[in-house]
Amino acid sequence: MTTPDPELSALLHESRQFDPPAELAAHANAQPDVYQRAKEDRLGFWADQARRLTWDREWDDVLQWELPYAKWFVGGTLNAAVNCVDRHVDAGNGDRVAFHWVGEPEDDTRAITYRQLKDDVCRAANALTDLGVRAGDRVAIYMPMIPETVVAMLACARLGAPHTVVFAGYSADALKTRIIDCDAHVVITADGSWRKGSINPLKPAVDEAVSECPDVRSVLVVRRTEQDVDWTDGRDVWWHDVVDSASPEHVAEMFDAEHPLYVMYTSGTTGKPKGVLHTTGGYLTHVSATCRLIFDMKPETDVFWTAADIGWVTGHSYIVYGPLANGVTSVMYEGAPDAGGKDRWWKIIEDYKVTILYTAPTTIRTFMKWGEEYPRAHDLSSLRILGSVGEPINPEAWIWYRKNIGGNKTAVVDTWWQTENGGVLITPLPGITRTKPGAAMQPFPGISADVVNNEGRAVANGEAGFVVITEPWPGMLRGIWGDDERYKKTYWSKFEGVYFAGDGAKKDEDGDFWLLGRVDDVMNVSGHRISTTEVESALVSHPSVAEAAVVGASDAVTGQGIVAFVSIKAGVDEEGDAGAALVDDLRATVARQIGKIARPRQILLTPELPKTRSGKIMRRLLLDVAEHRELGDVTTLADSSVVSAIADQMEAST
Numbered sequence: 122m123t124t125p126d127p128e129l130s131a132l133l134h135e136s137r138q139f140d141p142p143a144e145l146a147a148h149a150n151a152q153p154d155v156y157q158r159a160k161e162d163r164l165g166f167w168a169d170q171a172r173r174l175t176w177d178r179e180w181d182d183v184l185q186w187e188l189p190y191a192k193w194f195v196g197g198t199l200n201a202a203v204n205c206v207d208r209h210v211d212a213g214n215g216d217r218v219a220f221h222w223v224g225e226p227e228d229d230t231r232a233i234t235y236r237q238l239k240d241d242v243c244r245a246a247n248a249l250t251d252l253g254v255r256a257g258d259r260v261a262i263y264m265p266m267i268p269e270t271v272v273a274m275l276a277c278a279r280l281g282a283p284h285t286v287v288f289a290g291y292s293a294d295a296l297k298t299r300i301i302d303c304d305a306h307v308v309i310t311a312d313g314s315w316r317k318g319s320i321n322p323l324k325p326a327v328d329e330a331v332s333e334c335p336d337v338r339s340v341l342v343v344r345r346t347e348q349d350v351d352w353t354d355g356r357d358v359w360w361h362d363v364v365d366s367a368s369p370e371h372v373a374e375m376f377d378a379e380h381p382l383y384v385m386y387t388s389g390t391t392g393k394p395k396g397v398l399h400t401t402g403g404y405l406t407h408v409s410a411t412c413r414l415i416f417d418m419k420p421e422t423d424v425f426w427t428a429a430d431i432g433w434v435t436g437h438s439y440i441v442y443g444p445l446a447n448g449v450t451s452v453m454y455e456g457a458p459d460a461g462g463k464d465r466w467w468k469i470i471e472d473y474k475v476t477i478l479y480t481a482p483t484t485i486r487t488f489m490k491w492g493e494e495y496p497r498a499h500d501l502s503s504l505r506i507l508g509s510v511g512e513p514i515n516p517e518a519w520i521w522y523r524k525n526i527g528g529n530k531t532a533v534v535d536t537w538w539q540t541e542n543g544g545v546l547i548t549p550l551p552g553i554t555r556t557k558p559g560a561a562m563q564p565f566p567g568i569s570a571d572v573v574n575n576e577g578r579a580v581a582n583g584e585a586g587f588v589v590i591t592e593p594w595p596g597m598l599r600g601i602w603g604d605d606e607r608y609k610k611t612y613w614s615k616f617e618g619v620y621f622a623g624d625g626a627k628k629d630e631d632g633d634f635w636l637l638g639r640v641d642d643v644m645n646v647s648g649h650r651i652s653t654t655e656v657e658s659a660l661v662s663h664p665s666v667a668e669a670a671v672v673g674a675s676d677a678v679t680g681q682g683i684v685a686f687v688s689i690k691a692g693v694d695e696e697g698d699a700g701a702a703l704v705d706d707l708r709a710t711v712a713r714q715i716g717k718i719a720r721p722r723q724i725l726l727t728p729e730l731p732k733t734r735s736g737k738i739m740r741r742l743l744l745d746v747a748e749h750r751e752l753g754d755v756t757t758l759a760d761s762s763v764v765s766a767i768a769d770q771m772e773a774s775t
């Protein structure tokens with residue numbers, strides 16, 4: 122366990138507070154009695170939320186709980202795609218825009234109504250059926266931020282075939298591991314995606330991955346960037362050949378509430394990613410309710426924009442399932458924040474009159490660095506709620522966000538949750554909560570969370586400890602794909618009977634939650650979760666490397682930055698140009714095995730790593746070095762001169 126980042130303790134001296142905007146409070150979906158209602162009858166509260174979905178058969182029991190296995194809405198049946206699309210068309214809202222899609226190239230836009238989305242999802246479901254996809258089969262999706270990605274996910278959901286979306290920034294190797302782990306036989310991809318004016322090819326990575334996945338029989342390819350691609354006859358099919366010509370009629374089957382909806386891989390403390398399993402009824406209830414109560418979604422008037430990638434859980438829950446279950450209009454943007462200018466986002470908000478924006482602190486800090494003139498050049502007055510997710514938000518970024526993007530008038534909601542949680546768990550409610558910049562405030566209604574000490578006992582107000590969730594919740598993971606032991610060990614064994622999140626937090630004098638970051642070997646780089654072990658094993662796979670230690674050092678923009686200390690095998694030349702070439706090669710190795718997002722910010726080649734007498738690498742000291750701090754306790758080291766030499770080397774290199 123490491124202690125939370127000292128920079129973050131600055132959070133705890135923050136004393137400013139902001140009342141909910143009066144206008145918002147008056148008409149908010151969540152009124153103050155919501156907490157009381159959920160407290161008096163927690164399961165009744167969740168049943169009310171579930172009733173906002175369309176069920177084919179109502180459940181017999183709201184919850185069956187046999188620690189650590191939860192079943193929600195037992196006996197109920199529904200179809201997730203019907204809930205996200207068909208029922209809005211049936212209710213007469215087929216002409217409402219589901220997505221204002223904004224491509225990266227300027228003027229490359231599409232408006233997709235709920236009716237069009239329904240037809241496309243049905244066509245894709247028919248095409249996937251023709252490719253042999255049946256309920257229960259897994260389908261891997263490796264796609265850019267284009268409407269077809271949503272269509273592909275919903276088509277899978279419609280067929281009861283759990284999708285596993287792999288972020289398109291991951292490498293062929295990472296894709297392969299995930300395809301094999303969940304045994305997907307069909308992959309959906311595109312020729313490429315646009316990134317800052319150039320083509321980022323995707324099909325070659327799929328070809329490479331699939332060449333080692335003998336069970337993959339079909340690769341369905343969307344044409345997006347239109348460059349030539351290699352083609353394997355009999356395996357590869359163009360989306361426009363089989364989906365566009367398919368029938369828009371499709372009768373959806375109804376599935377059990379606990380039918381698997383998707384698997385999302387995320388990093389844990391070992392080198393192997395975990396396939397987090399989410400099911401249908403509880404998950405959809407959770408994401409739909411949080412959209413309505415936290416983002417105050419009003420389908421008739423709101424334009425919602427989650428500026429995240431669909432390849433992460435934030436995209437699954439708050440671009441796809443949550444907003445669509447509510448029948449709201451969303452913006453979906455394909456490209457980089459500065460494609461076409463550093464004001465691209467603000468132009469999009471002005472053009473589409475976005476009312477609710479949801480993004481990550483790292484992006485907010487990037488905008489801070491670019492300067493206020495970019496948002497100032499646009500009319501952002503349509504905004505009424507700003508959300509933050511993915512990492513702790515420092516008070517200055519929170520205040521900057523509210524002032525420069527929110528015109529000093531919007532609500533700001535800092536939402537804490539994880540891939541495993543399905544949806545938001547700790548958050549302010551925008552019409553109720555008096556917010557504190559940097560605090561996620563209180564558990565969402567119907568969620569029971571606490572902060573506990575090492576012995577698992579709740580800490581008093583004013584103290585810090587570990588975040589736990591003390592009662593099951595509808596969107597919780599149902600397991601880790603193919604690894605039940607790891608499920609029990611990771612989440613349910615640290616403290617008896619409660620879910621251990623892996624985060625530190627403090628409860629302030631009022632009992633409000635301040636999240637302080639991970640307490641395990643998981644890093645958070647620009648809101649991306651990366652395990653130190655995963656990066657270390659990529660580094661040591663390089664033939665010149667003897668040992669590697671990786672730490673997440675605090676970084677003013679990305680939250681944490683990856684710093685690697687690498688010792689080289691005897692006889693390998695690491696002087697001058699040879700050393701620089703080796704460092705480049707190491708970065709490339711990490712990019713190849715995991716993806717560019719995991720490339721270290723800095724790699725220091727060192728003769729030795731600091732170790733205890735029993736041979737354990739002291740990462741804590743390396744973190745001190747990486748953060749240019751005075752070294753902590755070195756008395757347990759076998760040889761303390763090693764770490765001081767590394768520290769000197771670090772100072773010389775920066």
Ligand code: WT7
Binds near residue numbers: 435537538
């Ligand atoms: C980890 C989960 C859930 C969406 C994106 C990340 C950190 C997330 C906050 C927040 C402080 C946060 C935690 C958590 N985190 N939101 N509002 N304040 N920390 O999902 O990749 O599963 O990462 O992100 O450390 O454990 P994820």
